[in-house]
Amino acid sequence: MADKTYDYDVLVIGSGPGGYVAAIRAAQLGLKTACAESRETLGGTCLNVGCIPSKALLHASELYEEAHEGALEKFGIKLTGAKLDLDQMHAEKSKAVGELTGGIEFLFKKNKIDWLKGHAKFTGENTVEVDGKTVTAKDIVIATGSSVTPLPGVEIDNDKHQIVDSTGALALPKVPKHMVVIGGGVIGLELGSVWRRLGAEVTVVEYLDQILPGMDGDIRKEAAKIFKKQGFTIRTGTKVTGAETLKTKVKLTVEPAQGGDEELLEADCVLVSIGRRPNTEGLGVDAIGLELNERGQVPIDHEFRTTVPGVWAIGDVAPGLMLAHKAEDEGIAVAENIAGQVGIVNHDVIPSVVYTMPEIAGVGLTAEEAKEKGYTVKAGKFPMMANSRAKTNRDTDGFVKVIADAETDRVLGVHIIASLAGTMIAQAAQAMEFGATSEDIAYTCHAHPTHAEAVKEAAMAVQGKPIHI
Ligand code: FAD
Numbered sequence: 265m266a267d268k269t270y271d272y273d274v275l276v277i278g279s280g281p282g283g284y285v286a287a288i289r290a291a292q293l294g295l296k297t298a299c300a301e302s303r304e305t306l307g308g309t310c311l312n313v314g315c316i317p318s319k320a321l322l323h324a325s326e327l328y329e330e331a332h333e334g335a336l337e338k339f340g341i342k343l344t345g346a347k348l349d350l351d352q353m354h355a356e357k358s359k360a361v362g363e364l365t366g367g368i369e370f371l372f373k374k375n376k377i378d379w380l381k382g383h384a385k386f387t388g389e390n391t392v393e394v395d396g397k398t399v400t401a402k403d404i405v406i407a408t409g410s411s412v413t414p415l416p417g418v419e420i421d422n423d424k425h426q427i428v429d430s431t432g433a434l435a436l437p438k439v440p441k442h443m444v445v446i447g448g449g450v451i452g453l454e455l456g457s458v459w460r461r462l463g464a465e466v467t468v469v470e471y472l473d474q475i476l477p478g479m480d481g482d483i484r485k486e487a488a489k490i491f492k493k494q495g496f497t498i499r500t501g502t503k504v505t506g507a508e509t510l511k512t513k514v515k516l517t518v519e520p521a522q523g524g525d526e527e528l529l530e531a532d533c534v535l536v537s538i539g540r541r542p543n544t545e546g547l548g549v550d551a552i553g554l555e556l557n558e559r560g561q562v563p564i565d566h567e568f569r570t571t572v573p574g575v576w577a578i579g580d581v582a583p584g585l586m587l588a589h590k591a592e593d594e595g596i597a598v599a600e601n602i603a604g605q606v607g608i609v610n611h612d613v614i615p616s617v618v619y620t621m622p623e624i625a626g627v628g629l630t631a632e633e634a635k636e637k638g639y640t641v642k643a644g645k646f647p648m649m650a651n652s653r654a655k656t657n658r659d660t661d662g663f664v665k666v667i668a669d670a671e672t673d674r675v676l677g678v679h680i681i682a683s684l685a686g687t688m689i690a691q692a693a694q695a696m697e698f699g700a701t702s703e704d705i706a707y708t709c710h711a712h713p714t715h716a717e718a719v720k721e722a723a724m725a726v727q728g729k730p731i732h733i
C-alpha cells in the first residue's frame with residue numbers, strides 16, 4: 265500500500281534496463297510503483313535503439329557475409345547468388361525490438377506497474393510532473409539513461425542519412441559506399457562491422473593512438489590487427505575538425521591529433537560515435553537542489569542514494585560503465601534498498617563485451633590498471649589457435665588472457681578476444697565474484713571440445729603449465 269500522503273511508493277523515471285528492472289523489483293517487493301517514460305515504447309535505449317537492434321543487424325550481417333563471400337565453401341557448402349534485402353533485414357530487426365519492448369509492457373501489467381506516458385520533470389520535493397500531471401512518490405529513482413555526445417562542427421541529421429549517430433546508423437535505407445566512423449570505440453566498431461559486412465568501405469577515425477580505450481593493451485593491439493585484416497581502414501591519432509554536407513557526399517576535414525596538415529576525407533555516410541552523455545536536460549534537477557558532477561552525471565553513494573533524500577539514481581545517468589547489465593543490476597539493488605533490504609552491486613566485476621567478430625570481452629582489471637594499482641601481475645595467455653574446438657570450427661582468431669595477483673594468485677581480470685568471448689566471459693565473472701584464484705579456474709573441469717577450455721588453459725598458463733601450447 266502506498267503511504268497515504270503519496271500517489272506511489274516508488275516512481276521510476278525512465279524505462280531502460282535500469283528503470284524497468286527497478287520498477288519490476290519494487291513491485292515484486294510489494295511497493296506501489298509507477299514508471300514514467302517519454303518514448304512511445306518501453307525498454308529505453310537498450311531495447312529500442314541500442315543493444316537489441318545493433319545485435320539484430322550484427323547477426324544478420326554476419327549471416328550475409330558468410331553466405332555471400334563463399335566463406336562456407338571450405339566446409340563443402342557452395343552458395344551462389346546471395347542477395348541483400350536490406351528492407352527485410354531492418355524488418356526482422358524491428359520485429360525483435362517490437363517483441364521485446366512489448367514484453368516489458370506485458371511485465372508492467374503483470375506486476376501492476378503504472379506506465380506514466382510522457383516527459384517527467386521534478387517540480388518539488390517528492391513531486392514530479394509527467395505530461396502536465398503532478399504525481400507524488402515517497403521514493404523517486406532517476407534512470408533517464410544517456411544519449412550521444414555531439415561533435416561540434418559535425419551536425420547529426422539522422423533523417424538525411426549522411427551524418428548519423430548510432431540511431432541513424434541502425435536505420436540506413438541503403439548500404440553506403442564509404443562510411444567514415446568517428447570514434448574507434450564500441451559503437452563505431454560494432455556498427456562499422458555491420459555496414460562493412462554489407463558492402464561498405466569503412467574508415468575509422470580515432471583521436472587516440474589506439475582503438476578501444478579502456479581495454480587491455482594486448483587486446484587492443486590484436487583487435488586492431490584483426491579489424492584491419494577484415495578490411496577496416498583505421499586512422500588512429502587523428503581528429504576531425506569539420507564537416508561539409510554536399511548533396512550526396514560529406515567532406516570531412518581531419519588532421520593529426522597533435523596538430524599538422526589538414527586532409528579531406530569524402531564519405532557518403534559519417535557515423536559520430538565518440539561516447540555518450542547522461543540525460544538530465546529538462547529533468548528539473550534544480551527544483552530539488554540536486555547538483556550534477558563535472559561530467560553531468562547524478563552523483564550517488566554506494567546504495568544509489570543521491571544527495572537529495574528520497575531521490576536515487578542508477579544506470580547510464582549515474583557514474584560508472586554505460587552498460588545495460590550494469591543498469592539492470594543497479595535496478596534490482598536500488599529497489600531492494602528502497603524496500604529496506606540490502607541491495608549491492610559489485611562494480612569491480614562488471615563484464616563488458618564488444619559484439620564484433622571475433623567478440624571482445626573483459627572483466628576486472630586490465631594488466632595496465634592492475635600495475636597502476638600496485639599489484640605484481642602474473643598473466644597467462646592462451647591462443648584460440650591452440651583450442652581444439654576453435655580449430656575445428658576454423659575460427660582461431662584471438663586469445664584468452666588471465667591476470668592474477670602474483671602474491672595471492674587471486675584473479676584480477678580476464679580479457680578475451682575470440683568468436684564466443686561474450687559467452688566465455690561469464691565464467692570468468694562468476695569465478696571473480698567468488699574470489700577465485702587462477703588455480704581454481706585451472707582445476708575446474710571444462711567440457712571438451714569447447715572454446716571455454718581456452719579460459720582454463722590461460723589460467724593454467726598463469727602457473728606456466730598450459731597443456732596444449
Ligand atoms: P536508457 O536505456 O537510456 O533508458 C532511459 C530511458 O529514459 C529512455 O527510454 C528515455 O526515453 C527515458 N527518459 C529520459 N529522460 C526522461 C524523462 N525526463 N522523462 C521520461 N522518460 C525519460 N549495452 C550493453 O550492455 N550491451 C550492448 O550490446 C549495448 N549495445 C548498445 C548499442 C548502442 C547502439 C547503444 C547506443 C548503446 C548500447 N549499449 C549496450 C548501452 C546500453 O544501451 C545502455 O547502457 C543502457 O540502455 C542504459 O540503461 P538505462 O536504463 O540507464 O538508460
Ligand code: NAI
Binds near residue numbers: 469537587618
Ligand atoms: P566509446 O567511449 O566506446 O568510444 C568513443 C571513441 O571515440 C573513443 O575511442 C574515443 O577516444 C573516441 N573519440 C572521442 N572523441 C573523438 C573525436 N573528437 N574524434 C575521434 N575520436 C574521438 O563510445 P561509443 O562507441 O560512442 O559508445 C558509447 C557507449 O555505449 C559505450 O562506452 C558503451 O558503454 C555503450 N555501448 C556498449 C555496447 C556493448 O556493450 N556492446 C555497444 C555499444 C555501445
